[in-house]
Amino acid sequence: MLIDAGGVPIELLAERAAWLPASETLLVADLHLGKAQSFRRSGVPVPAGTTAAMFGRLDRLIGELAPRELIVLGDLLHGPLSQQGPAIDALAQWRARHIRLAVRMVRGNHDASAGDPPAVCGIEALSAPLLHAGLALCHEPDEPAACFRVAGHVHPVVRLRGRIDRIRVACFWLRPDALILPAFGEFTGGWPVMPQAGEQVFAVAGSDVIAVPPPRPRPRANGR
Amino acid sequence: MWFGALLRTLKGRAGPPGDGLKVLWVTPMRALAADTVRALETPLAGLGLACSVGLRTGDTPSAERARQDRKPPFALVTTPESLSLMISRADAAARLGGVEVVIVDEWHELMGAKRGVQLQLALARIATLAGSPPVVWGVSATLGNPGEALDVLLGGRPGVLVEAAARRLPAIDTLLPDTLERFPWAGHLGARMLGAVVDELAASASSLVFCNTRAQAELWYAMILDARPDWAGAIALHHGSLDVEVRRWVERAIGDGRLRAVVCTSSLDLGVDFAPVERVLQIGSAKGVGRLLQRAGRSGHRPGAVSRVTLVPTHALELIEAVAARDAARAGRIEARLAPACPVDVLVQHLVTVGVGTGFVEAEMLAEVRSTHAYRALDDEAWRWSLGFVSEGASLSAYPEYRKLVRGDEGRWRVADPNIARRHRMSIGTIVADAAIELRFMNGARLGTVEEAFVARLRPGDRFMFGGRVLELVRVHEMSAWVRRARATSGAVPRWSGGRMPLSGELAHAVLERLRAAATGVFTGPEMRAVRPLLELQARWSRLPESSILLAETLVSREGHHLFAYPFAGRHANLGLACLLAWRASRGRPATISVAVNDYGFELLSAEPLAAAQLTSDAGLLVSSPAEDLGAAVNTAELSRRRFREIARVAGLVFQGHPRERRSARSLQASATMFHEVFDRHDPGNLLLAQSRQEVLAHELELGRIEAALAGMRARSLVMVPIARPTPFAFPLMVERLRETVSTETLADRVARMVAELEAAAQC
Numbered sequence: 002m003l004i005d006a007g008g009v010p011i012e013l014l015a016e017r018a019a020w021l022p023a024s025e026t027l028l029v030a031d032l033h034l035g036k037a038q039s040f041r042r043s044g045v046p047v048p049a050g051t052t053a054a055m056f057g058r059l060d061r062l063i064g065e066l067a068p069r070e071l072i073v074l075g076d077l078l079h080g081p082l083s084q085q086g087p088a089i090d091a092l093a094q095w096r097a098r099h100i101r102l103a104v105r106m107v108r109g110n111h112d113a114s115a116g117d118p119p120a121v122c123g124i125e126a127l128s129a130p131l132l133h134a135g136l137a138l139c140h141e142p143d144e145p146a147a148c149f150r151v152a153g154h155v156h157p158v159v160r161l162r163g164r165i166d167r168i169r170v171a172c173f174w175l176r177p178d179a180l181i182l183p184a185f186g187e188f189t190g191g192w193p194v195m196p197q198a199g200e201q202v203f204a205v206a207g208s209d210v211i212a213v214p215p216p217r218p219r220p221r222a223n224g225r
Numbered sequence: 226m227w228f229g230a231l232l233r234t235l236k237g238r239a240g241p242p243g244d245g246l247k248v249l250w251v252t253p254m255r256a257l258a259a260d261t262v263r264a265l266e267t268p269l270a271g272l273g274l275a276c277s278v279g280l281r282t283g284d285t286p287s288a289e290r291a292r293q294d295r296k297p298p299f300a301l302v303t304t305p306e307s308l309s310l311m312i313s314r315a316d317a318a319a320r321l322g323g324v325e326v327v328i329v330d331e332w333h334e335l336m337g338a339k340r341g342v343q344l345q346l347a348l349a350r351i352a353t354l355a356g357s358p359p360v361v362w363g364v365s366a367t368l369g370n371p372g373e374a375l376d377v378l379l380g381g382r383p384g385v386l387v388e389a390a391a392r393r394l395p396a397i398d399t400l401l402p403d404t405l406e407r408f409p410w411a412g413h414l415g416a417r418m419l420g421a422v423v424d425e426l427a428a429s430a431s432s433l434v435f436c437n438t439r440a441q442a443e444l445w446y447a448m449i450l451d452a453r454p455d456w457a458g459a460i461a462l463h464h465g466s467l468d469v470e471v472r473r474w475v476e477r478a479i480g481d482g483r484l485r486a487v488v489c490t491s492s493l494d495l496g497v498d499f500a501p502v503e504r505v506l507q508i509g510s511a512k513g514v515g516r517l518l519q520r521a522g523r524s525g526h527r528p529g530a531v532s533r534v535t536l537v538p539t540h541a542l543e544l545i546e547a548v549a550a551r552d553a554a555r556a557g558r559i560e561a562r563l564a565p566a567c568p569v570d571v572l573v574q575h576l577v578t579v580g581v582g583t584g585f586v587e588a589e590m591l592a593e594v595r596s597t598h599a600y601r602a603l604d605d606e607a608w609r610w611s612l613g614f615v616s617e618g619a620s621l622s623a624y625p626e627y628r629k630l631v632r633g634d635e636g637r638w639r640v641a642d643p644n645i646a647r648r649h650r651m652s653i654g655t656i657v658a659d660a661a662i663e664l665r666f667m668n669g670a671r672l673g674t675v676e677e678a679f680v681a682r683l684r685p686g687d688r689f690m691f692g693g694r695v696l697e698l699v700r701v702h703e704m705s706a707w708v709r710r711a712r713a714t715s716g717a718v719p720r721w722s723g724g725r726m727p728l729s730g731e732l733a734h735a736v737l738e739r740l741r742a743a744a745t746g747v748f749t750g751p752e753m754r755a756v757r758p759l760l761e762l763q764a765r766w767s768r769l770p771e772s773s774i775l776l777a778e779t780l781v782s783r784e785g786h787h788l789f790a791y792p793f794a795g796r797h798a799n800l801g802l803a804c805l806l807a808w809r810a811s812r813g814r815p816a817t818i819s820v821a822v823n824d825y826g827f828e829l830l831s832a833e834p835l836a837a838a839q840l841t842s843d844a845g846l847l848v849s850s851p852a853e854d855l856g857a858a859v860n861t862a863e864l865s866r867r868r869f870r871e872i873a874r875v876a877g878l879v880f881q882g883h884p885r886e887r888r889s890a891r892s893l894q895a896s897a898t899m900f901h902e903v904f905d906r907h908d909p910g911n912l913l914l915a916q917s918r919q920e921v922l923a924h925e926l927e928l929g930r931i932e933a934a935l936a937g938m939r940a941r942s943l944v945m946v947p948i949a950r951p952t953p954f955a956f957p958l959m960v961e962r963l964r965e966t967v968s969t970e971t972l973a974d975r976v977a978r979m980v981a982e983l984e985a986a987a988q989c
Contacts, residue, residue: 087625
């Protein structure tokens with residue numbers, strides 16, 4: 002779905018990524034590499050496979066779109082433990098498969114404790130905001146910036162309610178000043194967004210991205 | 226019993242018993258523990274015995290615990306959770322190895338739940354540590370299967386069943402509404418009965434008013450006080466979310482006869498008897514005969530007095546339930562408690578508990594676990610999987626770097642990482658609650674707890690009712706909600722989640738008997754005479770659901786196409802039937818169907834009229850062998866995902882901890898939903914997933930009853946009645962807010978449909 006983000010056209014992809022057609026740039030946020038692994042090391046059994054599945058999705062996107070550049074909007078790594086072990090190996094192997102692709106990242110709050118990925122990964126880590134194609138790319142949506150922001154950090158999900166059922170799915174959250182991407186990683190969870198006036202959410206539903214109509218005014222929590 | 230324990234442990238000893246813990250007294254409620262200690266200490270003083278009684282629960286201060294560690298008491302009153310915590314200590318053998326007698330109080334409360342399984346495992350552990358099984362005494366209220374209760378507690382070892390001599394049946398009566406015309410057809414509050422209830426309270430010196438939910442108790446307390454402001458100070462409120470000091474005060478005040486009435490929930494089901502209580506009122510259906518008798522028994526403890534419970538129906542059909550409850554009580558049809566079989570989540574928790582403590586050798590531990598009733602049929606494969614799941618070994622190629630239990634010298638499995646051990650100790654137990662927020666006044670005084678989800682919807686300045694007061698939220702900070710008193714007289718009422726009690730099979734059966742009689746024109750007793758006009762209205766608008774026909778009503782409304790059917794299989798089996806039919810009806814044509822059930826029947830609601838059309842035309846919907854189809858239906862419904870929440874918590878996946886300690890664990894927080902998703906996709910053979918499906922089938926849907934119900938439905942002639950407006954039996958289903966969804970639509974189709982509906986709604 003193509004939207005207008007502060008004057009810049011952006012394609013919202015059902016793979017939970019965004020595409021800038023003008024600069025042929027692919028944007029993803031919140032990969033949280035090594036999260037499952039850090040759970041396992043702390044004695045919480047999370048099965049392996051989340052990292053491989055995520056890189057599989059990324060590979061397919063790169064194959065389809067042939068981007069000039071990939072930019073990660075923060076939280077590439079989950080924590081300090083991610084610096085060694087299978088997650089970082091998987092990242093290095095993935096990088097080796099796409100050696101010609103330029104990859105940059107803005108640092109997120111998790112990256113601050115995890116540290117930048119090792120040089121072998123060939124990912125340039127920058128502090129937010131990164132000005133790119135008329136947009137301010139950052140991790141946190143409220144990062145001070147002069148132009149329209151594209152960010153991650155909040156892992157937005159939306160709760161939809163029909164006449165007979167309800168559902169909760171990942172979403173893109175478009176505010177007047179920022180576009181917030183859903184988390185690209187698996188096993189990342191979500192934070193329910195309640196769009197205010199002037200905002201819009203786009204639900205990620207299977208292979209589609211669907212615009213959700215703005216909500217009607219809600220009664221206060223006390224009313225029923 | 227206490228004397229029996231004393232005699233046994235003191236026998237053959239000249240002086241006082243040697244050092245160390247000899248007697249364990251296990252009680253299901255922390256609240257009972259302190260009273261129990263007092264009750265046990267009294268005769269000791271009288272006999273001049275130098276035996277000490279200690280108390281150890283989650284509320285016991287650490288200084289007291291340390292004192293007990295230095296000098297163990299002769300007897301210790303504790304809960305299943307605190308007992309497991311003692312097992313998780315490295316010196317568990319020294320602490321528990323001398324235990325000779327275990328007394329399990331209120332065993333009926335524990336045996337049907339996972340807490341009972343936890344206790345079975347703990348008893349097996351004590352037997353191992355002590356070298357031989359202790360003498361176990363179980364104490365239980367009346368229940369339908371005392372023999373099985375004995376077997377479960379003793380793990381099949383021989384025992385003796387002692388039953389009290391004939392009890393006097395309590396008096397059971399019903400408060401009838403003045404006119405049925407203005408009496409609601411559905412709902413749970415029962416405000417219409419307020420005047421009658423207040424009159425009854427005025428007529429007795431002291432009463433307990435039982436409500437089925439905490440929210441209902443809050444509202445009833447406020448309503449009574451509103452009707453009789455002069456009773457301020459003479460009535461009180463008691464439920465599980467109130468601060469423990471408040472509850473203690475209320476309990477003492479009832480015992481001293483200082484209160485006219487206490488509005489309470491199951492929080493007062495158990496415990497030391499309050500002599501002054503004359504009457505018990507039950508708002509709404511008690512849903513079970515055993516529970517009703519237990520609550521009735523909280524009254525009439527003065528010499529010569531009789532226990533008396535008065536049922537207060539909250540809607541018209543509860544009149545039938547009230548008379549049915551009396552029928553079943555008179556006939557002695559009391560519910561059986563079914564003990565869980567082989568719950569994997571409790572087993573993996575216990576293995577880590579022992580691993581944190583003394584550690585274990587595999588073969589010995591397997592024998593110990595199999596000595597319990599719950600795991601007597603545990604197969605080798607499930608055992609290997611469970612041990613693998615909490616250790617480095619077995620099938621866990623799918624879990625690199627994961628290690629919880631590690632095998633050390635002599636093949637002993639232990640938890641090596643102190644952080645894992647600490648986190649495990651904080652999350653021992655099988656009681657699953659939603660995240661709680663502590664409520665505090667601005668001066669710091671504690672009021673109790675509400676669920677995080679409720680507070681999350683409030684904004685500063687919003688008002689809500691709690692503990693009989695109207696409060697105003699000031700701010701939320703670090704897991705506490707700071708509040709002040711509001712001047713207003715009303716506010717939102719917190720909703721605490723919690724399983725809704727299904728009507729027991731015994732009670733459902735008694736209801737059917739009464740309806741069968743009504744269908745032949747027999748209306749015996751004041752309740753049936755009161756409800757007669759309603760049943761006649763049902764017959765006029767549709768048909769009276771009775772045993773010779775299968776009544777199905779169809780209705781088209783703004784919401785969609787409704788189909789109501791009344792198999793009278795009880796809430797659980799009705800849900801199973803509804804999910805099964807919804808799944809079969811939507812198999813050929815993708816659809817999403819919303820399901821509501823009650824104890825009488827179910828409703829299928831769909832955007833298209835497929836459910837109704839197919840039930841009439843396609844007899845295949847009612848064919849038997851439901852197990853396979855039901856399994857598929859459960860997968861498409863949200864049921865097993867919801868059940869998985871509890872399993873994830875018990876198995877140690879989701880870290881709950883204590884409200885005041887939760888922040889430290891943030892980095893390891895993941896929701897049960899996330900675990901369900903990640904297992905489903907990357908480890909579909911996980912036994913915890915299988916357990917959630919099995920628990921849904923066995924406990925929530927009652928597979929056994931579904932087959933019989935389907936056969937019964939096929940045997941009856943189907944009568945389809947299109948109705949113009951909801952009938953007395955359809956209405957409660959239509960307004961039911963807890964609903965299940967069965968969907969065979971793709972995610973994209975569902976979202977697209979909801980979005981189309983939202984757009985249509987926005988244009989109105």
